[in-house]
Amino acid sequence: MRLRNAQCISRADIxxxxxDDFRSHIVKAVNxxxxxxxxxxxxxxxxxxxxxxxxxxLETISSxxxxxxxxxxxxxxxxxxxxxxxxxxxxxxxxxxxxxxPIRSGQSEFFRVDGEEVHEVAVGPxxxxxxxxxxxxxxxxxxxxxxxxxxLGYQHRGVEAALVGGPDKRAIHLMETLxxxxxxxxxxxxxxxxxxLSPARLxxxxxxxxxxxxxxxxxxxxxxxxxxxxxxxxxxxxxAYCGRVRGDFLNMTALICGSRFGRGLVRPGGxxxxxxxxxxxxxxxxLDLAFRDLAGAADLLWNSASVMARFENVGTLSLETALxxxxxxxxxxxxxxxxxxxxxxxxxxxxxxxxxxxxxxxxDAFARAFVRWLEIQRSAAFIREQLEHLPIGSIGSQVxxxxxxxxxxxxxxxxxxxxxxxxxxxxxxxFAQYKIIDPSFHNWFALAMAMRNQQISDFPLxxxxxxxxxxxxxx
Amino acid sequence: xxxxxxxxxxxxxxxxxxxxxxxNRTKSLFGGREGPPLLQQYFDIAKLLQKGTxxxxxxxxxxxAGPVIGLACVLIALALLPxxxxxxxxxxxxxxxxxxxLLAVMRFFTMLAAIDAGSSFEGMGASREATFSALAEPxxxxxxxxxxxxxxxxxLSDMFLRHSGDATHGSAPAPALLAVALFVVFLAENARIxxxxxxxxxxxxMIHEVMALDYGGPDLAFIFxxxxxxLWILGALVVNVVLSGIESAWAxxxxxxxxxxxxxxxxxxxxxxxxxxxxxxxxxxxxxxMLTLIVAMG
Numbered sequence: 001m002r003l004r005n006a007q008c009i010s011r012a013d014i015x016x017x018x019x020d021d022f023r024s025h026i027v028k029a030v031n032x033x034x035x036x037x038x039x040x041x042x043x044x045x046x047x048x049x050x051x052x053x054x055x056x057x058l059e060t061i062s063s064x065x066x067x068x069x070x071x072x073x074x075x076x077x078x079x080x081x082x083x084x085x086x087x088x089x090x091x092x093x094x095x096x097x098x099x100x101x102p103i104r105s106g107q108s109e110f111f112r113v114d115g116e117e118v119h120e121v122a123v124g125p126x127x128x129x130x131x132x133x134x135x136x137x138x139x140x141x142x143x144x145x146x147x148x149x150x151x152l153g154y155q156h157r158g159v160e161a162a163l164v165g166g167p168d169k170r171a172i173h174l175m176e177t178l179x180x181x182x183x184x185x186x187x188x189x190x191x192x193x194x195x196x197l198s199p200a201r202l203x204x205x206x207x208x209x210x211x212x213x214x215x216x217x218x219x220x221x222x223x224x225x226x227x228x229x230x231x232x233x234x235x236x237x238x239x240a241y242c243g244r245v246r247g248d249f250l251n252m253t254a255l256i257c258g259s260r261f262g263r264g265l266v267r268p269g270g271x272x273x274x275x276x277x278x279x280x281x282x283x284x285x286x287l288d289l290a291f292r293d294l295a296g297a298a299d300l301l302w303n304s305a306s307v308m309a310r311f312e313n314v315g316t317l318s319l320e321t322a323l324x325x326x327x328x329x330x331x332x333x334x335x336x337x338x339x340x341x342x343x344x345x346x347x348x349x350x351x352x353x354x355x356x357x358x359x360x361x362x363x364d365a366f367a368r369a370f371v372r373w374l375e376i377q378r379s380a381a382f383i384r385e386q387l388e389h390l391p392i393g394s395i396g397s398q399v400x401x402x403x404x405x406x407x408x409x410x411x412x413x414x415x416x417x418x419x420x421x422x423x424x425x426x427x428x429x430x431f432a433q434y435k436i437i438d439p440s441f442h443n444w445f446a447l448a449m450a451m452r453n454q455q456i457s458d459f460p461l462x463x464x465x466x467x468x469x470x471x472x473x474x475x
Numbered sequence: 476x477x478x479x480x481x482x483x484x485x486x487x488x489x490x491x492x493x494x495x496x497x498x499n500r501t502k503s504l505f506g507g508r509e510g511p512p513l514l515q516q517y518f519d520i521a522k523l524l525q526k527g528t529x530x531x532x533x534x535x536x537x538x539x540a541g542p543v544i545g546l547a548c549v550l551i552a553l554a555l556l557p558x559x560x561x562x563x564x565x566x567x568x569x570x571x572x573x574x575x576x577l578l579a580v581m582r583f584f585t586m587l588a589a590i591d592a593g594s595s596f597e598g599m600g601a602s603r604e605a606t607f608s609a610l611a612e613p614x615x616x617x618x619x620x621x622x623x624x625x626x627x628x629x630x631l632s633d634m635f636l637r638h639s640g641d642a643t644h645g646s647a648p649a650p651a652l653l654a655v656a657l658f659v660v661f662l663a664e665n666a667r668i669x670x671x672x673x674x675x676x677x678x679x680x681m682i683h684e685v686m687a688l689d690y691g692g693p694d695l696a697f698i699f700x701x702x703x704x705x706l707w708i709l710g711a712l713v714v715n716v717v718l719s720g721i722e723s724a725w726a727x728x729x730x731x732x733x734x735x736x737x738x739x740x741x742x743x744x745x746x747x748x749x750x751x752x753x754x755x756x757x758x759x760x761x762x763x764x765m766l767t768l769i770v771a772m773g
Binding site for chain 1: 502505506507508595596598599602603668669672674675676677678679680742743744745746747748749750751752
């Protein structure tokens with residue numbers, strides 16, 4: 001079944017294949033340029049959502065799997081992480097999968113390189129900085145990294161399980177705290193699901209307020225990332241200024257809704273807070289000031305030869321690897337891939353006001369930093385434009401009971417990349433399954449690949465250039 | 476042993492931690508922040524001295540000996556160095572070799588202690604320190620060789636001690652070249668940007684800091700204090716070369732503080748080098764020092 005972003009269909013409409021055809025269909029589609037946006041198991045039913053970026057179509061197929069099926073991963077590396085998750089969550093075994101270690105419930109076995117002068121470095125799960133927990137296992141030859149294995153799951157809270165039987169009053173709060181830095185992104189994806197299944201019509205004004213919130217979140221996080229990247233190479237001025245300007249952007253969100261992270265701003269059916277006329281002026285002024293300071297700090301960064309020497313040719317991810325792994329967000333665009341939900345699966349305000357896709361060709365830490373800077377400029381321009389032409393009308397509309405026996409996929413381009421939520425409802429219109437795929441889920445393995453044959457001392461820089469979420473992955 | 480030489484020791488021992496304060500304040504100014512108090516390093520040392528220590532069961536006496544030996548070495552090295560017109564506590568022909576040797580012993584025990592902690596991070600730090608110091612040390616030796624050639628003496632006091640009315644004495648050959656070479660060695664040996672980043676909390680990128688990760692309490696205070704004195708000693712060498720011919724101890728002291736501002740400015744305006752590039756920088760410093768030696772011999 002081919003469906004659009006945030007379109008509600010009946011569960012019966014999902015195309016069902018025998019398992020062999022299901023497998024070959026996925027492999028063939030991915031070879032033709034499709035991407036696995038979601039792949040999960042519900043009650044022994046494998047469901048895959050294939051994103052066809054160029055057509056803006058989400059193809060959903062399913063197949064009944066018994067205790068085991070032939071793994072898709074050997075022919076389609078994108079399925080790697082998904083199949084590990086399926087085995088961990090449902091026990092359905094993808095036979096022939098190269099590595100079926102659990103991705104969340106603690107990994108005890110690690111790949112190991114043997115040989116003289118080869119040494120192993122274990123980092124985490126408790127880190128020196130104030131960051132989330134995750135375990136990194138390096139196989140090194142001197143300073144050179146041969147292999148990196150990433151073991152996550154330390155933040156697993158059972159969010160997906162808690163959502164079954166919903167939606168209830170808790171649901172929106174769980175969404176807002178899936179990954180604290182992506183509050184708006186995940187809340188929007190959830191709101192789109194509810195609005196599609198309800199169905200509820202979103203007012204133009206609510207769409208714009210949500211769009212502004214999403215781009216403010218992107219501004220704040222991208223700015224923080226540029227500063228953190230500068231700090232990681234010991235370049236103080238940009239590090240210090242970006243840290244402050246990030247706060248300015250967060251405060252703009254707080255000005256709208258009272259929370260720096262945008263809690264309470266996005267609600268199913270609309271927005272929780274309106275932007276009135278005096279707020280429009282205040283936000284425009286603050287945006288101009290913050291952007292001016294940020295432009296100065298960014299110019300310093302790009303014009304420092306010593307910084308560029310650190311950023312360039314570090315942690316390079318080839319276009320081929322990026323396509324094979326099906327990565328998303330700025331990391332994918334930094335490899336030259338034109339992939340952006342705001343463009344490919346435009347929904348809400350982005351259906352009316354296009355933001356150009358920002359790409360860079362080189363795939364290294366510099367490209368990932370530079371794509372962020374391009375997106376900062378475009379997001380700022382977008383917010384300015386939207387503030388000038390705020391549609392009139394209400395910001396909220398009524399949400400009804402969800403359609404029973406239905407299925408819906410919702411995509412949002414969060415600042416880290418494509419956020420995918422998929423919901424299945426049961427016969428009484430409650431969630432039978434709610435699947436969440438944070439962009440980090442696609443991208444963690446790309447970080448491991450980017451570290452191959454790099455200096456171990458460049459890992460923090462590489463890691464920061466991806467800046468993936470631990471709690472968004474662990475759920 | 477004379478009173479002026481004791482005065483010199485006292486000045487160095489009292490003001491050394493202040494240099495860190497000046498560097499950090501300079502960096503804060505560049506970053507648009509107010510920054511920590513100038514005397515922060517004194518507060519830290521005082522606080523740490525009052526604390527207890529915890530030792531890992533993996534460690535042996537080597538780990539505990541590291542900070543003590545380090546501080547002892549650097550104090551003896553300080554006794555060999557004159558400051559402006561203030562003579563060194565003791566001096567003899569070849570004392571500069573002893574001084575480099577003492578710094579090497581300090582480093583050797585720091586590295587041994589780091590490896591003794593049994594952590595892969597500290598092992599990596601020790602390995603980096605060994606690699607880079609193997610390049611920084613010859614550069615320092617060549618600098619001294621050039622100065623001693625000009626001064627026609629193998630004693631630090633003859634090289635640097637100021638005598639009134641003797642303008643040429645103690646002046647270095649090709650002072651600009653020598654100062655640059657010494658400055659690079661100074662940055663490398665004291666774990667400053669562009670070689671190392673003293674502010675980072677990322678174990679994987681550290682060199683010097685990572686070797687002190689397992690220390691706390693008085694041991695860490697010793698390490699902080701020893702680094703301050705080491706910074707003082709190598710900084711005084713740079714200042715002595717640049718200010719050759721100036722006879723006041725105050726001028727040298729002011730020069731040291733000015734050097735701290737320069738270090739802060741360097742750290743604020745450039746990123747740290749890629750680890751692979753550090754040897755090239757140090758070899759460059761060695762080459763400059765060699766050039767100075769050739770000039771001095773010519």
